[in-house]
Amino acid sequence: MREVDVLGVRVEMPSNSPIVLLRDVEGQRYLPIWIGAVEATAIAFAQQGVVPPRPLTHDLLKDVLDSTGNELTEVRITEVKDGMFFATLVLASGVEVSARPSDSIALALRTGSKILCADAVLDEAGLDAPAEQEDEVEKFREFLDQISPEDFETT
Template sequence: MTAVRQEAATGMSIGTVLDRLRPDFPDVTISKIRFLEAEGLISPERTPSGYRRFSIADCERLRFVLTAQRDQYLPLKVIKEQLEAIDSGVATVGAVDSLPRRPRTLAVAPGEVSPEEFRADREVRISRDDLIARSGIDERFLGDLLRSGLVVPGAAGFSMSEMRVIGIRVEQPQNQPVLLLRESNGDRYLPIWIGQTEATAIALEQQGVEPARPLTHDLIKDLLEAFGHTLREVRIVDLQAGTFYADLVFEGDVRVSARPSDSVAIALRIGVPIYVDEAVLAEAGLVMPDEREDEVEKFKEFLESVSPDDFKATDG
């Protein structure tokens, strides 16, 4: 059975849906998909165990919604009305796509406008080499821009790489869970041996399972929302004596030290980016063979050939 047929027969996990959408919509998150579900724009099926299972049609419906938001700036209410028209047979996807787009207009802002008004809600951090490649400038010109203050690196400079969570696997026979991260714009992986409780919390969130009562990391998310605090990002900042260290970074650059496993579990629930310091990646990062394109299969093969003693890098 081909992968497409298997997905059509059994449905896709929320993580698989993210992988299908992110090439076109890099900022889409699990939280975003859950929000669109709560707004009634998609209705994935649920397994008896509570797992979401998305059909190919669900995935294409999400693509329709995200495209309408990005390209036509349509509010969700209008998008929902379009979907209802398609569902009822009143309109077709082609007819909806051909509707005139909302015109872009310029408005005169009262008073002085600060550059801060145009700052994005979410930081997108890129490496120094990536900045040079995207902008088409050279090292010397970048140095001039830095010295003049026209380009100002963030608090972490150019030394952090954004990561995405590949998944959790339990290594046998030690029964030791392993968390695997991969560079969003690179080929390096970071394996971290973690505890069973944290592994379960990460796996449940990736699979879209909502517990009947909030678990610890759900409670932390709820507390942050209740007290009005904003978690901006998670950083894995150090590796000492075989133990990884992470920081939760809040508004105002307030930082709280935490284990990477707890930090990742919280980041997945809130939908904030995860970064790893370049020094940590240089020491513990791995480049897996490219013979297999499936990352999960590569992960399995990798685990069969190593043990925690090969790295002695754990979650603490």
């Protein structure tokens, strides 16, 4: 397992599908995961520190964990099958709960929990970014700085 950072979310064109981009903290591999618009908004809110007037589902789950004394210790992105990613929430009590990566990432950002990715997932679905592609990554980061959660709302 390798620790990954969340670089951000964006809308992939022309499909108009949101993706979350993760980066291996020790390497030069990136992992794009296609996600739903609601999850993209939840991740963007968490990254930007937006507190909605009423708790979103991920805020509610964090509140439930806090209220019951169950700490989320880490999120693991465990496998990819036929293009579908799978994750596990790992609680301090030792309980592990199967979850979608998008929900797991949104919750991890709210709790400050570590996000890990299986080496096999990075090997299969990760993208190498050699030094000459770092400019493209920087452009992506600049793009992420310019977007807001409202960009992911559907009409």
